[in-house]
Amino acid sequence: MNELFLLKLGEMVLKGLNRRRFEDQLLGNLRRRLAPYGSFRMYTLQSICYVEPQNEGCDLEGAYDALKHVFGVASVVRAHSCEKTAEDFVRAAVEYLSDDLRTAKSFKVESKRSDKTFPMTSIQLSQYVGGCLAERFPETPVDVHNPDLTVHLEVRDYAGYVYAGGEAGAGGLPVGSSGRAVALLSGGIDSPVACYMMARRGVRLDCVHFFSYPYTSNEAKDKVLELASLITPYTGKLCVHIVPFTKIQEMLREKCPEPYFTIAMRRFMMRISELVAQRIQAGALVTGESLGQVASQTMEAMACTEDAVTLPVFRPVVGMDKDEIIHTARQIGTFETSILPYEDCCTVFTPRHPRTHPAVAELREIEAGYDFEGLCQEAFQQIERVVIPVRDSGV
Ligand code: ATP
Ligand code: MG
Numbered sequence: 001m002n003e004l005f006l007l008k009l010g011e012m013v014l015k016g017l018n019r020r021r022f023e024d025q026l027l028g029n030l031r032r033r034l035a036p037y038g039s040f041r042m043y044t045l046q047s048i049c050y051v052e053p054q055n056e057g058c059d060l061e062g063a064y065d066a067l068k069h070v071f072g073v074a075s076v077v078r079a080h081s082c083e084k085t086a087e088d089f090v091r092a093a094v095e096y097l098s099d100d101l102r103t104a105k106s107f108k109v110e111s112k113r114s115d116k117t118f119p120m121t122s123i124q125l126s127q128y129v130g131g132c133l134a135e136r137f138p139e140t141p142v143d144v145h146n147p148d149l150t151v152h153l154e155v156r157d158y159a160g161y162v163y164a165g166g167e168a169g170a171g172g173l174p175v176g177s178s179g180r181a182v183a184l185l186s187g188g189i190d191s192p193v194a195c196y197m198m199a200r201r202g203v204r205l206d207c208v209h210f211f212s213y214p215y216t217s218n219e220a221k222d223k224v225l226e227l228a229s230l231i232t233p234y235t236g237k238l239c240v241h242i243v244p245f246t247k248i249q250e251m252l253r254e255k256c257p258e259p260y261f262t263i264a265m266r267r268f269m270m271r272i273s274e275l276v277a278q279r280i281q282a283g284a285l286v287t288g289e290s291l292g293q294v295a296s297q298t299m300e301a302m303a304c305t306e307d308a309v310t311l312p313v314f315r316p317v318v319g320m321d322k323d324e325i326i327h328t329a330r331q332i333g334t335f336e337t338s339i340l341p342y343e344d345c346c347t348v349f350t351p352r353h354p355r356t357h358p359a360v361a362e363l364r365e366i367e368a369g370y371d372f373e374g375l376c377q378e379a380f381q382q383i384e385r386v387v388i389p390v391r392d393s394g395v
Helices: 019-037 060-067 086-103 122-136 190-200 218-235 246-255 258-280 299-306 322-332 360-367 372-381
Strands: 003-009 040-045 048-053 073-082 107-113 149-155 160-164 167-171 180-184 204-211 238-244 384-388
Touching: 003 019, 003 060, 003 160, 019 040, 019 048, 019 060, 048 060, 060 073, 073 086, 073 149, 086 122, 086 149, 086 160, 107 122, 122 149, 180 190, 180 258, 190 204, 190 218, 190 322, 204 218, 204 258, 218 238, 218 322, 218 384, 238 372, 246 258, 246 372, 258 299, 258 360, 258 372, 299 360
Parallel strands: 107 149, 180 204, 204 238
Antiparallel strands: 003 048, 003 073, 040 048, 073 160, 073 167, 149 160, 238 384
16 A cells, blocks of 8 residues: 555654653554554654555544544644655656646645655755646646645655645644643533643543532533543543532531532542542643633632642643633534533532632631541542543544
8 A cells, every 4th residue: 555644743853862752652642543443554753653554444534534633743644655766756646646636726846855865856856746747737837836736745764755735733742641630520611621731731631520419410421421522532542530429519518608618619629539640640630720710710719729639730721711712622522512501510509609719728627617538538439430432533
């Protein structure tokens, strides 16, 4: 097979001695992600990752779509390999790109030469191949300034490559290269976006969801599992830890002064999430909080929720406007599910007048009235775990 994918590596090419570790992580992730689409050979050379289908049975459409969701990849192109001679570049371009060349309004040829033993300069190669193609497709004019179609030629170590088009990749760093974190996943708009953003920085995630049956329904839980599933093309396989939260919320309703209810509840969430993090050896917590969005997301409120844990808390959407978060949610395909009208455990017990500037000392005093640690441990022991496989990104 002469068709293959060329993946341009992203930010990791800037890594010095560590670069190998990032590349290995990426290759491992690619291998897992492409397994459902057939057998592929993969290797990295300079700043390119080569992905070669090994037989006719490979699903190249499916693979292409999956590749566009893999973090660490700056761009993805489907290319054709050829011999490293000017004539074979022409033959390959005619063979593989004839439809594009025939229908384009104009074209130009651009060459890159990393094999310095190749006898022509890149300009000479472009001119030669461009001239031959102009003869073969006389109805398509050459336009070197603003072409409708650019035919790319690359002279690399092992072969020549011809392609047109290509798309931006998912960017970021390979998942797993920045460690592991536990993300608090609600059914809202913000937390799936937060997960996506941390995965993009190379973080492998587990999700925690707090579930208050019967105050929140099984549909609400299914919605969260669906949101987790929707982000798997980016994050890879996800484990969702479902924490029974009813007892804690009922206790708080009884014992916690109403204005502090939400913050007190969020301290429980953070602490239980930290127990999960300790169990799986994760190094941080992730939430979808955005500064000033609601009463529990003021600076003071965040200080109070953070006081319940020692791990760093990442809030990747903290500085984003709601419409920016929504824009990203649409882009990654979670928005429509997030706005389905199922109640979240936070909305069930919302205080009428929440305290917007709580002090850590006040929360600690309230907690002295109940067995905070014991309740956290009990909920932690009763966690239900659901493993979500990577779904087809085209769905
Ligand atoms: P989201 O859109 O992510 O639900 P939100 O704007 O509704 O966020 P809150 O309800 O205050 O804000 O929640 C803030 C963050 O707390 C969420 O982004 C999420 O990380 C976490 N969180 C809230 N409810 C839950 C829950 N039931 N299970 C897990 N995490 C939760
Ligand atoms: Mg919410």
